[in-house]
Amino acid sequence: MTSSSAHREAVAEREATMATVRRYWRVYVACLRNCLARELEFRSSFIFTLVSTAIWGALSIVLAGLVFGNAGAIRGWDLDRMFILTGSFMIVEGAMSTLFQRSMQKLSELVNKGELDFVLVKPISSQFLVSIRYVNFGTVPIAFVGLFYVWLGVQRVGLRPGPTEIGLYLAMLGSAVVSLYAIWFMTVTLVLYTGRIENISVAIDPVFRLGRFPTDVFRGFTRPLLVYVLPIAAVATLPAQALLGILDPLLVPYQLAMSVVLVWVSHRFWTYSLRRYSSASS
Amino acid sequence: MSLYYTLFRLALQEAIQYRVESAIYFLYDVLPPIMMAFVWLAAYEDQTSVGGFDLSQMLAYTVGIMVLRTMLTSHIEWAMDHEVRQGLLSTYLVRPMNVCAQWFVGELAWKAVRGVLVTPVLIGSLVWLGPYLSLPPLDIGQMLLLAVSVVLGYLVCFALKLCIGMLVFWTTDINGTMTLYDVTASVFGGVLVPLTLLPEPLYALAMVLPMRAIYDVPLGILLGRLDGAALWWGVASQVGWATVLGLFARALWQRGLRRYEAVGG
Numbered sequence: 071m072t073s074s075s076a077h078r079e080a081v082a083e084r085e086a087t088m089a090t091v092r093r094y095w096r097v098y099v100a101c102l103r104n105c106l107a108r109e110l111e112f113r114s115s116f117i118f119t120l121v122s123t124a125i126w127g128a129l130s131i132v133l134a135g136l137v138f139g140n141a142g143a144i145r146g147w148d149l150d151r152m153f154i155l156t157g158s159f160m161i162v163e164g165a166m167s168t169l170f171q172r173s174m175q176k177l178s179e180l181v182n183k184g185e186l187d188f189v190l191v192k193p194i195s196s197q198f199l200v201s202i203r204y205v206n207f208g209t210v211p212i213a214f215v216g217l218f219y220v221w222l223g224v225q226r227v228g229l230r231p232g233p234t235e236i237g238l239y240l241a242m243l244g245s246a247v248v249s250l251y252a253i254w255f256m257t258v259t260l261v262l263y264t265g266r267i268e269n270i271s272v273a274i275d276p277v278f279r280l281g282r283f284p285t286d287v288f289r290g291f292t293r294p295l296l297v298y299v300l301p302i303a304a305v306a307t308l309p310a311q312a313l314l315g316i317l318d319p320l321l322v323p324y325q326l327a328m329s330v331v332l333v334w335v336s337h338r339f340w341t342y343s344l345r346r347y348s349s350a351s352s
Numbered sequence: 353m354s355l356y357y358t359l360f361r362l363a364l365q366e367a368i369q370y371r372v373e374s375a376i377y378f379l380y381d382v383l384p385p386i387m388m389a390f391v392w393l394a395a396y397e398d399q400t401s402v403g404g405f406d407l408s409q410m411l412a413y414t415v416g417i418m419v420l421r422t423m424l425t426s427h428i429e430w431a432m433d434h435e436v437r438q439g440l441l442s443t444y445l446v447r448p449m450n451v452c453a454q455w456f457v458g459e460l461a462w463k464a465v466r467g468v469l470v471t472p473v474l475i476g477s478l479v480w481l482g483p484y485l486s487l488p489p490l491d492i493g494q495m496l497l498l499a500v501s502v503v504l505g506y507l508v509c510f511a512l513k514l515c516i517g518m519l520v521f522w523t524t525d526i527n528g529t530m531t532l533y534d535v536t537a538s539v540f541g542g543v544l545v546p547l548t549l550l551p552e553p554l555y556a557l558a559m560v561l562p563m564r565a566i567y568d569v570p571l572g573i574l575l576g577r578l579d580g581a582a583l584w585w586g587v588a589s590q591v592g593w594a595t596v597l598g599l600f601a602r603a604l605w606q607r608g609l610r611r612y613e614a615v616g617g
Binding site: 122126129132133136137140141142143144145264267268269270272273275276277279280282283286287288289292 | 370372373376377379380383384387390391393394395397398399402403528531535539544545549550
């Protein structure tokens with residue numbers, strides 16, 4: 071009798087979780103469709119944006135080309151390997167700006183204008199909604215050009231990555247995106263304490279850009295800082311190392327755990343900080 | 353003159369009020385050169401010269417670029433874009449003053465705050481990289497010339513940004529133009545790497561573009577890489593660009609203002 075009721079409870083709990091996941095997924099899809107519809111309203115302008123982003127994205131290799139073209143290999147990284155690293159950086163860059171850029175920008179505006187109320191009263195996690203509401207399709211081409219550079223680098227180095235390398239590669243990229251999101255979200259949450267800071271949503275960008283070069287070039291305290299404390303190595307250096315088959319295996323669970331912890335911390339920080347929020351009108 | 357001094361003080365108060373924003377944009381100017389210093393330190397482990405620069409010159413160039421891009425680079429085009437679009441320009445136009453001069457002193461105030469921010473970073477960089485740096489000492493004449501060249505670089509950059517900002521009268525969005533400028537300026541102005549590292553055709557192109565007159569000439573004097581005719585030619589090109597771009601901005605301003613009236617009226 072008791073065991074069957076416990077079983078029924080477990081089943082009910084699992085179904086409730088699944089229902090929640092489905093509900094969040096439906097909300098996410100609705101946001102995606104809404105944002106895509108808005109982009110397609112001005113179709114020629116949207117296509118122009120896609121093409122020009124792809125061209126600017128392609129120029130990302132110029133910096134590596136100038137440095138490594140003149141200096142040759144630096145700490146084991148030559149221009150061919152830099153194609154893999156730069157391409158990986160662009161995939162993360164494209165993913166971050168597509169998924170979160172506009173939402174983070176909007177979040178700081180919501181707080182400043184006292185319009186966060188409209189989010190808080192909705193029957194869904196407020197962190198979820200403010201983080202995913204606005205998807206920016208215009209920056210998707212950066213990730214595709216990045217993918218092309220990775221492919222090019224793999225050909226030039228002559229790699230034959232197997233399922234392990236590709237799996238680790240994707241795991242590192244994924245953990246980088248999640249960790250960066252958490253840190254980005256926390257920096258924007260600071261606006262609840264400081265009041266208006268117009269460019270708070272781009273404050274993480276120059277730090278993120280440190281990922282364009284292999285973390286191996288850093289020395290002293292800066293290298294451990296970028297590998298273990300900030301997810302900067304995970305943006306491009308660790309994924310590239312995964313494809314090259316030279317990734318330190320201990321870093322894989324560490325980076326994955328770091329992304330989980332950072333998201334958890336960002337959530338605690340958000341719920342704690344919301345107490346500071348006192349609308350604007352009343 | 354006292355009018356513009358007052359405007360400067362007002363702009364300074366505003367710039368200090370927005371010090372956190374300034375500090376965030378400041379990261380965009382200082383983090384890339386600091387990263388490049390690490391890259392070069394690693395690159396010179398296997399060689400003594402890259403593109404004709406030894407380690408000492410390369411690091412001095414990198415620190416120099418950090419200071420110059422913080423201190424010389426105007427961002428006046430964003431203020432112009434904002435003020436013209438919001439119609440704030442109308443209130444400026446009815447005041448008995450030169451609007452471009454007001455933008456100029458306003459920009460100086462923002463640069464003063466950047467100067468306060470960059471000083472500790474510069475001192476830190478010199479402590480860190482000092483052991484690697486051994487530059488030929490400059491005599492009094494060269495120091496004076498360096499100071500003049502830095503001021504001229506500032507004027508060239510301001511005039512160039514003024515021209516770009518004037519586009520706001522003709523286009524609906526200057527973001528695209530700004531991205532174009534940022535990419536070309538960072539490659540052809542020597543912001544990413546010294547110009548001698550560019551492949552030959554790009555180097556030749558860089559030499560005839562105005563961006564060269566902003567950072568490359570002052571840094572050439574600092575590193576002792578410019579002498580004789582090249583030195584005077586470099587400074588003359590700065591004077592030339594500042595004048596040409598200034599006059600061009602003036603012509604654009606006169607034409608643009610007519611369009612602004614047409615739209616606003």
